[in-house]
Amino acid sequence: MRISTSRTCAWPTRRCTPRSPTTFAASFLRAVANGLIGVLAGIYLAQLGLDPAAWGAVLGAGIAGTAVGAAGVMFWGDRIGRKRWLVGLGVLAAAGGVAFAFSSQAVVLGAAAFLGMLNSLGKDRAAALAIEQAILPSTGDDAGRTRAFAWYNVIQDVGHALGAALAVLPPLLRDFAGVDPLDSLRAAVILYAVLYAATGILYLGLSSQAESPTAALRAEVSPQSRTILAKMSFLFALDSFAGGFQGSALFAYFFHAQYGASEAAIGMLFVGARIMNAFSHLGAAWLSARIGLVNTMVFTHTPSSLLTFTIPFTGSFELAAVLFLRGRDQPRAHVRSLHRARFCGQRHAGADPGRPDHGRGGAEDPLRRASVRHVPQAEGAGGALGQPRRPQQ
Numbered sequence: 001m002r003i004s005t006s007r008t009c010a011w012p013t014r015r016c017t018p019r020s021p022t023t024f025a026a027s028f029l030r031a032v033a034n035g036l037i038g039v040l041a042g043i044y045l046a047q048l049g050l051d052p053a054a055w056g057a058v059l060g061a062g063i064a065g066t067a068v069g070a071a072g073v074m075f076w077g078d079r080i081g082r083k084r085w086l087v088g089l090g091v092l093a094a095a096g097g098v099a100f101a102f103s104s105q106a107v108v109l110g111a112a113a114f115l116g117m118l119n120s121l122g123k124d125r126a127a128a129l130a131i132e133q134a135i136l137p138s139t140g141d142d143a144g145r146t147r148a149f150a151w152y153n154v155i156q157d158v159g160h161a162l163g164a165a166l167a168v169l170p171p172l173l174r175d176f177a178g179v180d181p182l183d184s185l186r187a188a189v190i191l192y193a194v195l196y197a198a199t200g201i202l203y204l205g206l207s208s209q210a211e212s213p214t215a216a217l218r219a220e221v222s223p224q225s226r227t228i229l230a231k232m233s234f235l236f237a238l239d240s241f242a243g244g245f246q247g248s249a250l251f252a253y254f255f256h257a258q259y260g261a262s263e264a265a266i267g268m269l270f271v272g273a274r275i276m277n278a279f280s281h282l283g284a285a286w287l288s289a290r291i292g293l294v295n296t297m298v299f300t301h302t303p304s305s306l307l308t309f310t311i312p313f314t315g316s317f318e319l320a321a322v323l324f325l326r327g328r329d330q331p332r333a334h335v336r337s338l339h340r341a342r343f344c345g346q347r348h349a350g351a352d353p354g355r356p357d358h359g360r361g362g363a364e365d366p367l368r369r370a371s372v373r374h375v376p377q378a379e380g381a382g383g384a385l386g387q388p389r390r391p392q393q
Helices: 020-047 052-080 082-101 106-115 127-139 142-177 181-203 223-246 248-259 263-291 293-309 317-328 332-349
Strands: 218-220 387-389
Touching: 020 052, 020 082, 020 127, 020 142, 020 181, 020 248, 020 263, 052 082, 052 106, 052 127, 052 248, 082 106, 082 127, 082 181, 127 142, 142 181, 142 263, 223 248, 248 263, 248 317, 263 293, 263 317, 293 317
Parallel strands: none
Antiparallel strands: 218 387
């Protein structure tokens, strides 16, 4: 049964978005897990006795695993099935987390991080994110689709904040239960694995509606769309490469080693950063509607980078924390999600993202003009993007 897209809603309820409750709940738990491991991963590996180069390689293996998983979803996402992918990703992450918690050898830790796609960046860039964002566009019309993506990002920020707050668990276990420092950190890693296992269980409840609909039209990328996609992909890749030097685990270890900050203090700092990031979503939407999405990314990213650059030269944790919060309080990441929402929406509607007015937030926005109910559904995750054409007989 085809889902009507003529209704909108301000909150992803079952009435308006029959696929969203499970997706949002699983996304929230995954964000909590990523927020927790992002704060504690570096400290945990250092407590195991690994030097920074070794645990940097371990964390790098985890990020490489997320990239491989995302590539698998890109090529075989809808062939294998979205539900199967999501359940499998949850199981792999949980198994990797358990192995990560009970090993002390760098090679084994690296293998566990890779297979479990351990994300130490403190933000979601994993394959499950791509699949969920392929599901969301069918949850309403153009306005409802944008709101769904906005709530999706807010829920993830709240989850990341809660996960960072759970970094108080190791100090609490040490202070009130007399647990060994290493075992207290290991308990947090086990919690990370449990949270991912819960996402796999939740994904079992997805209905067949979450799968990609059978395409009535084939789609191909127009030359103009291909150029735009190539430029955006290059910019996002360059941004991600630089962001790899500013992962949550590296910042947390820096604050811990440089200033002697406790896990609890670092966790509260990341909570503040996530809260400010959530508020920046509103600023991003307002600003991008006036100066465009790309300009919003550029003119907010530059001051953020300058503030972050000054952190290593500070003499106190308090001042470094202030600069860290100010450097993280910028809407660049949300603007990237708006770009993804726009492309996913146009893919769902069969529109061509290479149109001249793409990327603006004004009234001529094709995301607002395209309507799914007027165009046969195009392919979803793992399918093509761009201008539809009828299949050859």
